[in-house]
Amino acid sequence: xxxxxxxxxxxxxxxxxxxxxxxxxxxxxxxxxxxxxxxxxxxxxxxxxxxxxxxxxxxxxxxxxxxxxxxxxxxxxxxxxxxxxxxxxxxxxxxxxxxxxxxxxxxxxxxxxxxxxxxxxxxxxxxxxxxxxxxxxxxxxxxxxxx
Amino acid sequence: xxxxxxxxxxxxxxxxxxxxxxxxxxxxxxxxxxxxxxxxxxxxxxxxxxxxxxxxxxxxxxxxxxxxxxxxxxxxxxxxxxxxxxxxxxxxxxxxxxxxxxxxxxxxxxxxxxxxxxxxxxxxxxxxxxxxxxxxxxxxxxxxxxxxxxxxxxxxxxx
Numbered sequence: 001x002x003x004x005x006x007x008x009x010x011x012x013x014x015x016x017x018x019x020x021x022x023x024x025x026x027x028x029x030x031x032x033x034x035x036x037x038x039x040x041x042x043x044x045x046x047x048x049x050x051x052x053x054x055x056x057x058x059x060x061x062x063x064x065x066x067x068x069x070x071x072x073x074x075x076x077x078x079x080x081x082x083x084x085x086x087x088x089x090x091x092x093x094x095x096x097x098x099x100x101x102x103x104x105x106x107x108x109x110x111x112x113x114x115x116x117x118x119x120x121x122x123x124x125x126x127x128x129x130x131x132x133x134x135x136x137x138x139x140x141x142x143x144x145x146x147x
Numbered sequence: 148x149x150x151x152x153x154x155x156x157x158x159x160x161x162x163x164x165x166x167x168x169x170x171x172x173x174x175x176x177x178x179x180x181x182x183x184x185x186x187x188x189x190x191x192x193x194x195x196x197x198x199x200x201x202x203x204x205x206x207x208x209x210x211x212x213x214x215x216x217x218x219x220x221x222x223x224x225x226x227x228x229x230x231x232x233x234x235x236x237x238x239x240x241x242x243x244x245x246x247x248x249x250x251x252x253x254x255x256x257x258x259x260x261x262x263x264x265x266x267x268x269x270x271x272x273x274x275x276x277x278x279x280x281x282x283x284x285x286x287x288x289x290x291x292x293x294x295x296x297x298x299x300x301x302x303x304x305x306x
Contacts, residue, residue, distance in 0.1 A: 016203040052206040054166035061199040086299040094298035139245040140237025
């Protein structure tokens with residue numbers, strides 16, 4: 001990653017145009033050619049410096065449902081429970097965290113009913129309580145990372 | 148839910164993994180979906196106005212950019228104050244997500260979540276102190292949950 005890549009990442013985290021030639025517009029603002037911007041974006045994606053380039057949709061605005069859930073998993077059962085939880089395709093992320101509640105996962109489903117059903121099914125299959133922590137209010141989402 | 152139809156959902160499915168890296172990306176999407184480019188552009192602009200598209204652009208990989216330290220900070224603040232405080236904390240430039248979530252007493256007394264990111268543990272420690280300063284006497288207790296392992300990361304289907 002060189003100085004030009006850094007400028008691209010810093011400038012293009014928001015505000016990419018919806019227009020005929022959006023890469024051309026973005027490139028001109030950066031003093032680059034359209035071709036160079038496209039090539040560099042392709043490399044940044046291949047190297048996984050960027051995890052994605054494109055629109056970020058709001059799952060809930062699309063009618064879907066999302067929640068954060070936590071479990072208190074006995075150490076000796078941790079791998080087994082992780083296997084059960086990860087087996088649900090509705091589980092998008094799952095993290096081990098240092099806390100009494102030691103497993104934290106995000107569920108994303110197309111409807112709120114599927115969310116409830118999945119949480120119930122996880123409780124049934126693991127025999128453990130799932131603490132559901134849906135967002136009540138969102139104060140901020142998004143972060144500009146300085147490259 | 149805003150009025151989205153099947154065509155909007157098709158456009159969403161076709162672009163959520165990324166926008167084509169072609170000179171006319173919206174035309175490329177339109178060709179795939181057998182729509183006109185003008186329609187794709189118009190519908191995507193509308194979805195952006197409605198907030199269904201939160202933003203368009205580069206989504207950097209935190210780790211690759213050196214942001215290897217992240218902590219889920221959780222705070223117990225009075226319910227009457229949580230909105231005002233959440234907005235203040237959400238405005239901090241190192242906070243990526245800030246939400247009010249339900250408590251689960253007695254095990255879990257926290258109602259305000261803020262995810263912080265830094266390039267060093269010291270940076271994250273300073274960020275946490277900064278949040279505690281802002282909350283002042285309304286900070287009735289807090290914890291920081293560091294992740295020890297990623298057990299699964301597939302990315303959202305639609306986010």
